[in-house]
Amino acid sequence: MSARADMSALVTDVAAHPLRAISFGNPAVIIERRDDGTIYLRPRSKLLDYPQRITDRLHHWAATEPHRVFMAERATGGAWREITYAELLDAARHIASALIARGLLAEKPLVILSGNSIDHALLAFGALYAGVPFCPVSPAYSLVSRDFGKLGFVIKLLTPGLVFADDAGKFAAALSANVAPETEIVATRGDLPGRVVTRLSELLATPEHPLLDATHQAITPDTIAKFLLTSGSTGNPKAVINTQRMLCANQVMLRETLAFLKDEPPVIVDWLPWNHTFGGNHNIGLTLFNGGSMYLDEGKPMPGGIEDTVKNLREISPTVYFNVPKGYESLLPYLRDDANLRAKFFGRLHAMFFSGAALSPYVWNSLDELAVRETGFRVPMLTGLGATETAPFFMSVRPDTSRSGHVGLPVSGNEAKLLPNNGKLEVRAKGPNVTPGYWRQPELTAAAFDEEGFYKFGDALKPAKADDLDAGFDFDGRIAEDFKLASGTWVSVGPLRARFIATCAPLVRDVVIAGINRDEISAIVILDLDGCRVINPALSANDIAAAASDSLVRAAFRERFARFLASATGSSTRITRAILLDAPLSIDRGEVTDKGSVNQRAVLEHRAALIEALYADVPPAHVIPLS
Structure with missing residues (x-):
């Protein structure tokens, strides 16, 4: 049988092939209905204990698997630059010492202008270790924007004590226009005319501060870990407070739901930007929490960018793969035409995950066909509902019920409230992973929560089966739209x-x-x-x-x-x-x-x-x- 005929046969019977069996938690709920039509969904399983600090997991893996690769990126020449758990802990402690010595704190946080990189991660973990909030800013605010309007707003809102960009020359226009002369600029390389630029290597060479361990121990679940920016209807960014509690609780929710993460340390090839919660909280967090390895993908789901992703996937076989629908669509022709790529991609793959938009039936079915052709199984495609304000994991599908538009049920630790609103059910969230509010924007914070303390998502849901809420819910649009x-x-x-x-x-x-x-x-x-x-x-x-x-x-x-x-x-x-x-x-x-x-x-x-x-x-x- 020809390859074309074989693929044609798969099109007709792919749904008959079983899903790959993976460990997975069951997000079952207790349902309460009120007379006014409000519905409360409370998970039956209790949330397990979570650590006080996300860096507690860094200590754990640096002690138990010191030589395991935590992160890798392409270096000049194409080889992988790697950093192990032990190396990350050592670098974080030195950078934390530098930040403590500079007196950085919530009112004077670290702002990172450049995108995903090992150096970005070193700064971020140094800040986490010192209890200093950091804010990863979209590089587009500096490199695509013509008027730096959003970047200027963010700098005024956060009043940073230190600003990092990997290449000072590349970010020179944005830095010169927005960073005050008294604010320190740190860069890996490059110069900024008329300004002193501190090298990242200087921070890494800082001797350990005498108060380092005491400062780290003083971090509590309520300590602000980072600010993540999200735009409101006005277009001005809001700085969403992300606490240590949010990050740590959410990772336990993820680990207990995506239970296959316990079976094998995750290996991830990932491009999703760290200034968004999907890449910066969800993916980095589950890599760290479960002792995994993240390979940074410099590719993007667009012409001229997807080729880099393909190159990386030809070398690294992921155990779980995260992308947006456009990313999967862009990969399809390469997976169809390249048997070696297909074998590498599906060889160890427990599950795929998408968010950000609906995944078209054509793309979903095509991925199923390719997985069946390669392995004999369909690989579970997962999704759910979350937001920057929920760190982000809030609701999840099950492998056997997953489909585009379905968001499932709230996971352990979360509580969902469904409120009648113009013929729809508006969803709201409460849990330890929900933000306390927006930094220095009290009016927006007050408007974001209802009288019972539930965060107002602004999304609508509808039952997947009208007479069976245990079957989960489908996305039903944005209320404000x-x-x-x-x-x-x-x-x-x-x-x-x-x-x-x-x-x-x-x-x-x-x-x-x-x-x-x-x-x-x-x-x-x-x-x-x-x-x-x-x-x-x-x-x-x-x-x-x-x-x-x-x-x-x-x-x-x-x-x-x-x-x-x-x-x-x-x-x-x-x-x-x-x-x-x-x-x-x-x-x-x-x-x-x-x-x-x-x-x-x-x-x-x-x-x-x-x-x-x-x-x-x-x-x-x-x-x-x-x-």
Whole structure:
């Protein structure tokens, strides 16, 4: 049988193949219903004890497995630069001593401008060891932004006592424009004209401070470990307080739910940015907590970046793999065409995990087919619901119930509250992994919690089975994104958006839904350039305007758009006009994050001209109307 025929056979019977058996906790809950329709979900299993400090686990592994690699990155020349647990502990103690000597504290924290690297990790663990909060900032705030608006806001909010960038020259413009002359700048390399730059090597050479051990022991569960930035509807970042309790409790939740982490120390190949909770808390944390090894992936799920990921996966066989849906989609053609890569990727893989968006059925089924072809089993694909404010693990699916859009049930230690809200169930969270609030933003903190102390997620859920809440819940959109048409009919943006993207695959990466107080719904479409090149391979990999105006792309989109419109069941699901966005979204205006998440409200606010074009009596040529 040919390879093509073999793959075709798998397409028809892949669901009949069993899932790989993995150790996994069961997030079963006790359900309480109130007369007002409020539902409380409380896990049946109690949360196990968690350490006082996340660095307690560093001490544990440095003592028991001192020579095990904790982290590795590509060095100049392509070899792996590695750091062991023992080396990390030693470096953390020296850097902590330097931070203690400089008098850093919550009001004068460490701010890190550059992205994932071993040097970044050394600074972060040094801060954790000293009880000094640190804040990893999106590199895009320094390197992509044109006005440094977000970076300037963050610096004023946090008032750092020390700022780190791996390359002072690369970050020179951002540093010069935003870091006060009296604030120390530390860098691995590079110079900043007119400023003294301390070398990271100087911090590493600092003698151990006489108060180092006492300072470390004084860290409590309530000590602030870090600030993570998240953008609100205004686009201005909020500094989410992450305490030691949050980090440590959440790692026990992860370990008891993803119980396969106990069976084998995790090996991870990971690119997810540390300024986001998925990469910076979830993935680094479970690596440290379970004595694993993290290989830093300099690749990205985009043309010109995915090749680096493929190179790393050809060398390192992961035991668990984390990515966003676009990352899995970008990997698919390489996994199909390269038998050696496929064998390496699936050889030790217990599970895959995605977050950030829905994973399309096509991508999910394709991964199942490839796993079955290689191993005879489908590899569990996991997901859940979390937020920066929950550190992030809050709800989890089970391997046997996982599907796109399903978020499962709250894990041990968490309590979920489901509150009726305009025909939906708004979810709220309480647990030791929930933030105490936002740094120096008391009004935002007060607004984020209800009278019972539950954090307001802003998300809606719906039962997977209306008559069986034990079956878990599905994501039902963002409450703040929903709106009413002029008729008074509510539009549920989240589910509508997901259906539109799925129907228009592979052309659409995201869509902004418009129509508040209008008669009809319209759409601003963010194209997927990889998908557009499937339709027209002659298109440039990075020319959004060319893709948006291309006749083949527009015809292919119109055909999918018509199919979507034909499936509408009423005014709340009927989109009648669309514009293919021909310019990048703006990070400065808060329209998009560096990870690619789209802020619906910000796009609608800043693209008023497009909205007017969509609703013009005679639509201009770039509008695609259907009736």
